[in-house]
Amino acid sequence: MQYQWLKTLKNLHLWVVIFLFVVGIILHYPQQILGTDSASLFSFLGLSRHAVERIYLLLPLGYAGFFIGTRAGLASLVIAAAIMLPRVFVISQYFADALFETIGVIIIGSLVILWIYFDRKRKEQKQKLLTTLEESNRKLETTLKALETSHRRLKETQAQVIQAEKLTSLGQLVASIAHEINNPLSGTLVYTQLLARKVERGEADSEVTLDYLSKMESELVRSTRLVQNLLNFASQSTPQFQSVNLNTVVNHALDLVSHSVEKQEIRVFNELDPSLPEITADPGQLQQVCLSLIINAIQAMPQGGRLTLRTHVHNSKVRLEVQDTGVGISPENIDKLFTPFFSTKADVKGVGLGLAVAYGIIHRHKGRIEAHSKEGEGSVFTVTMPLQNESLEKES
Numbered sequence: 125m126q127y128q129w130l131k132t133l134k135n136l137h138l139w140v141v142i143f144l145f146v147v148g149i150i151l152h153y154p155q156q157i158l159g160t161d162s163a164s165l166f167s168f169l170g171l172s173r174h175a176v177e178r179i180y181l182l183l184p185l186g187y188a189g190f191f192i193g194t195r196a197g198l199a200s201l202v203i204a205a206a207i208m209l210p211r212v213f214v215i216s217q218y219f220a221d222a223l224f225e226t227i228g229v230i231i232i233g234s235l236v237i238l239w240i241y242f243d244r245k246r247k248e249q250k251q252k253l254l255t256t257l258e259e260s261n262r263k264l265e266t267t268l269k270a271l272e273t274s275h276r277r278l279k280e281t282q283a284q285v286i287q288a289e290k291l292t293s294l295g296q297l298v299a300s301i302a303h304e305i306n307n308p309l310s311g312t313l314v315y316t317q318l319l320a321r322k323v324e325r326g327e328a329d330s331e332v333t334l335d336y337l338s339k340m341e342s343e344l345v346r347s348t349r350l351v352q353n354l355l356n357f358a359s360q361s362t363p364q365f366q367s368v369n370l371n372t373v374v375n376h377a378l379d380l381v382s383h384s385v386e387k388q389e390i391r392v393f394n395e396l397d398p399s400l401p402e403i404t405a406d407p408g409q410l411q412q413v414c415l416s417l418i419i420n421a422i423q424a425m426p427q428g429g430r431l432t433l434r435t436h437v438h439n440s441k442v443r444l445e446v447q448d449t450g451v452g453i454s455p456e457n458i459d460k461l462f463t464p465f466f467s468t469k470a471d472v473k474g475v476g477l478g479l480a481v482a483y484g485i486i487h488r489h490k491g492r493i494e495a496h497s498k499e500g501e502g503s504v505f506t507v508t509m510p511l512q513n514e515s516l517e518k519e520s
């Protein structure tokens with residue numbers, strides 16, 4: 125409290141106001157203070173000497189209002205009135221004029237203070253608004269940064285989820301693929317043994333040898349292709365948008381599951397439109413979608429059935445249909461299919477990410493994925509993709 129007073133006293137403006145008031149008092153009461161009338165010898169602009177003395181009091185009042193504050197201005201108004209009024213009532217010989225002038229000065233003083241008050245308020249509000257604006261701007265920037273970070277993290281997580289689902293699909297494929305690779309290798313082994321025997325017996329003429337070698341080659345090419353296909357699929361490649369033939373992608377996916385298809389006595393109906401135009405897409409991710417849909421279809425037909433793979437152009441869009449004659453999907457489950465971790469496969473084959481990941485991939489390709497199903501009759505999953513996608517090309 126003491127400190128506050130000290131601070132106020134140190135205020136230069138306060139001293140200026142006090143000085144101006146002292147001058148004002150002397151001007152008002154020269155005889156009483158100085159014993160002479162010579163201090164107030166001026167008059168100008170046709171105003172009487174006393175009027176000028178009164179108007180002069182607006183000076184400390186305005187000064188206090190401007191430089192110290194409205195409250196100081198108001199106090200100055202009271203002081204000014206206190207200086208003027210005694211002369212009006214006690215000394216002045218022209219009571220009416222003096223009172224009129226004094227009231228005039230008080231009214232003008234009040235108006236000045238009011239004006240200062242509202243001007244300050246307006247400025248304060250403006251400043252407040254500016255501060256708020258700056259504050260929200262700063263907050264916005266922080267939020268934006270946080271958003272960018274979470275967007276980056278989300279993208280990383282997305283990539284991890286895609287990879288995780290890929291590994292799940294691979295896990296489901298491994299058993300059948302091992303078999304698939306083993307077959308040509310065993311075949312090759314048999315041919316090698318046969319050939320060795322023929323060479324031993326001297327029966328290996330060039331025609332027979334070439335025939336055996338070409339059979340071995342085709343078997344080996346088949347298994348190499350399968351391994352390559354598998355490696356391509358498993359690799360964590362960065363998304364790459366390019367011109368892709370959807371039919372090729374579907375065929376590669378089918379290659380990977382061919383053993384499961386044969387083992388489960390599933391007949392495949394290949395209705396891929398050979399004149400299908402290319403689309404802009406990431407082939408790796410597209411293959412993952414196809415594989416998820418085909419694996420789901422196979423898993424829905426444990427007792428065998430028909431798997432139809434259909435591509436065609438529809439409304440200037442490329443469309444893929446994966447249809448099965450499996451168990452179908454109940455109406456209460458159809459809305460949950462694309463939810464992460466939704467799975468009805470209690471035999472732990474599935475973690476419920478296949479369709480969720482497929483949905484994400486297709487969504488990023490600006491396409492659509494839908495499911496239609498009748499319980500007990502089968503399901504059809506439809507993927508619709510735009511033909512050209514300039515925004516995707518830029519993204520990649």
Ligand SMILES: Nc1ncnc2c1ncn2[C@@H]1O[C@H](COP(=O)(O)OP(=O)(O)O)[C@@H](O)[C@H]1O
Pocket residue numbers: 416420421424448450451452453461466467468469473474475476477478479480503
């Ligand atoms: N072709 C289909 N036929 C019947 N049900 C399906 C089919 N495809 C998906 N579903 C249902 O959708 C669920 C989620 O599929 P998905 O996301 O691939 O996870 P997961 O295969 O690991 O269970 C499956 O558990 C299954 O209930």
Ligand SMILES: [Mg+2]
Pocket residue numbers: 416419420474478479
């Ligand atoms: Mg699945």
